[in-house]
Amino acid sequence: MADDRKPELEATLKKQRDAFTASRPEPVSVRKDRIKRAMAMVTDRGDELARAMAADFGNRSVHQSMLTDIAATVGAGKHALKHIDSWARAEKRKVQFPLGLLGAKAEVRYEPKGVIGILSPWNFPVQLAFGPLMQVLAAGNRAMIKPSEFTERTSAIMGEAVAKYFAEEEVALFTGGPEVAGAFSSLPFDHLVFTGSTATGRRVMEAAAKNLCPVTLELGGKSPVILGRSADLTRAGERIALGKMMNAGQICLAPDYLMVPEEMEDGAIAAVELGVRNMYPTLLNNDDYASVVSDRHFDRLQSMVADARDKGAEVIEVNPANEDFGNANVRKMPLTILRNVSDDMQAMQEEIFGPVLPVKTYKQVDEAIGYINEHDRPLGLYYFGEDKGEQERVLTRTISGGVTTNDVIFHVSMEDLPFGGVGPSGMGSYHAIEGFREFSHARAVYHQPKIDIAKLGGFKPPYGKATDKAIATMMK
Known part of the structure; x- marks a missing residue:
């Protein structure tokens, strides 16, 4: 063909x-x-x-x-x-x-x-x-x-x-x-x-x-979100939910997984759930919420969630109106949060590209930075928090295609910023x-004057004193 x-x-x-x-x-x-x-x-x-x-x-x-x-x-x-x-x-x-x-x-x-x-x-x-x-x-x-x-x-x-x-x-x-x-x-x-x-x-x-x-x-790749201890949880939760549910998560820059301080895990998940409820009170017949593009992609996401569940993750479906997705033939999938994830799960190994959000916890921000640095360089990196010192630490210690602070995805919509990846993200x-x-x-163009530059510079044989002088000058 x-x-x-x-x-x-x-x-x-x-x-x-x-x-x-x-x-x-x-x-x-x-x-x-x-x-x-x-x-x-x-x-x-x-x-x-x-x-x-x-x-x-x-x-x-x-x-x-x-x-x-x-x-x-x-x-x-x-x-x-x-x-x-x-x-x-x-x-x-x-x-x-x-x-x-x-x-x-x-x-x-x-x-x-x-x-x-x-x-x-x-x-x-x-x-x-x-x-x-x-x-x-x-x-x-x-x-x-x-x-x-x-x-x-x-x-x-x-x-x-x-x-x-x-x-x-x-x-x-x-x-x-x-x-x-x-x-x-x-x-x-x-x-x-x-x-x-x-x-x-x-x-x-x-x-x-x-x-x-x-x-x-x-x-693409796995674009991480680091939630700092100084983050406004409600605002962060809504912005993460918006970025993860737009186009049903089928965005190369969608937040792929969330890293939160261990004592803030419950609050962070609740804030994301609240964001979903405020923006998408229903999902099945809601024109604002996209379907997964094909049966193959839908099945891949379902098996990713099943794999996480089988390996010990807690699966939280954010389904504000308690709708029955099982019998609906619309390839719609509620935002599915995964807790207690481990690196042997598919959801932590491949780009998700759908409404599934794994959550990892950390004690100190350097743990989160270390985790990101041990993995492929992502297309996007997101930091939420008011602690400018910590924000700068995250930015200077990690490498990613681009960054948005206190939101997700937005850097791509700035016309005057370059958009691209690094390493496996592009x-x-x-x-x-x-x-x-x-x-x-970028074509280099050099215009030579009439004067005999080669002779003057000692570049023209027979080589001699002018050549020695040119070398000495160039080596200074």
Whole structure:
């Protein structure tokens, strides 16, 4: 099947690369026009896309999709439009003394790479395909996009929209299953962006390596929450519940597990439960609460909870209206808190990606820091507390892709902060100027003056006194 589509993918890549080469140098106004079209495309089809996401998930709030997928993507476009002129400007660099006095000049030009591939996931299908696209276009590139097959209706509408707003040699979108994704990741792009699981990320990077294609990998991992003794429990509980239940926990940055001082465990769990009750008085027929995306993902989460129970965890289902989930065929799952967890449980070994929240306790904050440092570096790290010294200790002693203090997830929504992981949670970043530079080639340009610099500097044979002097100066 992949072989059937591979020629089509390769033909589009060639068409885009040929168009890219022929159109150089493109004025920034052309980039701005593409960003504006991408924003109009998302705006015009916004309602339809939000309804498609609801249908693809089984249930997903249209309001949530409008916030997280439609408005957030338009926001990324606005930010790129506002800053593109300064981002794209060549940067003057210093030349060594006395070259500047003799007329030498140096600069860095941020130039487009060419054709960028975007492999996007199902959890925020519009934002994670078209968000990076805004910066890919801002940097002056063409783009090929392969969205997830899990959100089939959404992907189909995205494909129609792209075809309407862009010529194929500018932006092209391909739907299809894992075999198409496999063929896509093996194309010799100038850069490839992948958002998804660490396991798939490894395969994507392996395929890209065959072409020496650079990659940006936005992966996940187990993003911890450290609750300090100085934290406002009620506020922290609500914010953790909001972050864990948005999209039913199907967020790469969702708080994955909670670390609390041992004497605060009961209070912290009660605060999270209260947060759930206030925001989601019912769950089953509540449009605000999303379904788990597929039967396979739902079964995985159920078996994760069963595994924890079998290995001695206490399982607390937060079910405010005492609804019967057993007979409901809607793939909805109440927030499930796990106490007394151990490292041999699935819930502590793999990214949860659903409404399951393990809770661990600590005596001193250094125990929590030590635990985080013994495990893979997470995409996000969250600290709640008013103790600035402790907060700084947590931040300076740990490593994570990004951080939010006194809340969860929010750092990703700051347009002017780079977003990315570190180690197993990813590499490279997008958003902000860092994203623009990720999709640009920093090209070093040196302008030599008329004067014979090589002779003056002792670089020209026959070597002699001028050479010795140059070496001595350089070694000072």
